[in-house]
Amino acid sequence: MSLIPDPVGRFFHRMASPPYFYAFTEKLMPWLTGIFLILLAGGLYGGLYLAPTDYQQGDSYRIIYIHVPSAWMSLFIYMVMAAAGAIGLVWRIKLAEIVAISSASVGASFTFIALVTGSLWGKPMWGTWWVWDARLTSELILLFLYLGVIGLYNAIDDKRTASKAVAILALVGVVNIPIIHYSVEWWNTLHQGPTVTKMDKPSIHVSMLVPLLLMAAAFKFYYVIAMLQRARLELLQRERTANWVKKMVTEQSQ
Amino acid sequence: MKPIRRQRLILIILMVLGIGTAVGFALKSFNENLMYFFSTTDVLAGKAPKDTLFRLGGMVVKGSVDRPGDGLTVHFTLTDFSKEVAVEYTGILPDLFREGQGIVANGKLDGRGVFVAEEVLAKHDENYMPPEVKASLKKQVEGKQAD
Numbered sequence: 380m381s382l383i384p385d386p387v388g389r390f391f392h393r394m395a396s397p398p399y400f401y402a403f404t405e406k407l408m409p410w411l412t413g414i415f416l417i418l419l420a421g422g423l424y425g426g427l428y429l430a431p432t433d434y435q436q437g438d439s440y441r442i443i444y445i446h447v448p449s450a451w452m453s454l455f456i457y458m459v460m461a462a463a464g465a466i467g468l469v470w471r472i473k474l475a476e477i478v479a480i481s482s483a484s485v486g487a488s489f490t491f492i493a494l495v496t497g498s499l500w501g502k503p504m505w506g507t508w509w510v511w512d513a514r515l516t517s518e519l520i521l522l523f524l525y526l527g528v529i530g531l532y533n534a535i536d537d538k539r540t541a542s543k544a545v546a547i548l549a550l551v552g553v554v555n556i557p558i559i560h561y562s563v564e565w566w567n568t569l570h571q572g573p574t575v576t577k578m579d580k581p582s583i584h585v586s587m588l589v590p591l592l593l594m595a596a597a598f599k600f601y602y603v604i605a606m607l608q609r610a611r612l613e614l615l616q617r618e619r620t621a622n623w624v625k626k627m628v629t630e631q632s633q
Numbered sequence: 634m635k636p637i638r639r640q641r642l643i644l645i646i647l648m649v650l651g652i653g654t655a656v657g658f659a660l661k662s663f664n665e666n667l668m669y670f671f672s673t674t675d676v677l678a679g680k681a682p683k684d685t686l687f688r689l690g691g692m693v694v695k696g697s698v699d700r701p702g703d704g705l706t707v708h709f710t711l712t713d714f715s716k717e718v719a720v721e722y723t724g725i726l727p728d729l730f731r732e733g734q735g736i737v738a739n740g741k742l743d744g745r746g747v748f749v750a751e752e753v754l755a756k757h758d759e760n761y762m763p764p765e766v767k768a769s770l771k772k773q774v775e776g777k778q779a780d
Contacts, residue, residue, distance in 0.1 A: 506752075
């Protein structure tokens with residue numbers, strides 16, 4: 380434990396306690412929502428109004444402000460889900476299991492949005508809705524992985540067993556994440572190479588990059604909000620017989 | 634860390650590494666099939682399949698686009714900056730098609746070594762900038778060439 384500073388360790392220890400987590404996330408929610416709305420407003424205003432048109436794609440490129448942050452989130456959420464799943468497997472922390480399964484549907488939604496916006500972008504620019512190149516195919520597999528996780532979780536009645544099964548499936552699928560990221564470099568694809576997430580300087584003008592990063596930050600906050608809402612509900616369902624839930628319900632109904 | 638937890642953690646790490654290695658080998662052996670298109674050099678080296686459709690990718694050579702007659706037929710040359718292949722296409726080109734643009738064409742080689750395309754897709758690059766910046770960049774490059 381010497382690697383982790385004491386206050387941080389204590390914070391995570393407390394967050395693993397269901398009543399504390401429930402109360403703390405309730406207090407956190409208005410702040411998260413406020414920050415999300417500010418970032419979203421800034422990102423949309425910057426991206427759709429302030430950013431200049433592209434020299435090649437004109438105004439059509441503006442779908443980048445939804446497509447790219449969604450695609451980033453689809454990879455990021457998968458990593459969070461797999462990491463939380465692994466923590467659940469090793470330390471048997473109930474809240475890690477809940478975070479893992481609550482992330483799945485949010486991640487699946489972002490993957491779906493990335494695929495749909497990419498398709499809408501592909502038709503006018505490439506001249507086709509869909510091609511089976513390495514990037515598009517591996518992202519589609521990611522959607523199936525998410526759907527598999529959700530399906531497997533709902534197929535097993537005992538939620539602790541279900542969480543273990545889901546965590547193993549999620550960890551098996553982790554291999555797809557570097558494949559998606561590097562697909563455009565390892566193989567030749569119709570999809571473009573990386574613009575921002577590369578070692579070199581981003582190949583996007585700074586006036587277009589800033590709104591993109593704002594949108595990416597806004598999407599991160601949206602994920603935390605959506606995931607926590609699902610996690611709180613899942614927690615109440617799992618702990619419905621626990622004393623702290625009974626106490627909370629009777630106190631609120633009075 | 635308790636021994637049982639350490640054991641579980643090591644098992645998980647081994648599982649992820651094992652799957653990674655297996656998938657890595659699989660992808661390596663299917664490397665050729667995962668390529669979306671052949672480059673012009675590949676085609677001239679005879680790596681592309683004969684008598685079946687395949688995809689050819691490259692940059693449209695500047696000044697090579699030619700429209701004989703008033704139909705939809707267009708002739709142009711694709712390059713990967715080392716070898717060039719002539720392409721013939723009849724149909725509507727995507728908006729992004731222009732000289733100097735990367736494109737991917739689906740079709741086959743005829744007897745003359747001309748690639749007869751049935752479909753042409755535009756491949757845009759990873760650069761995004763306002764038109765003014767592009768214009769000034771172009772000026773700089775031209776200035777350097779003039780020196």
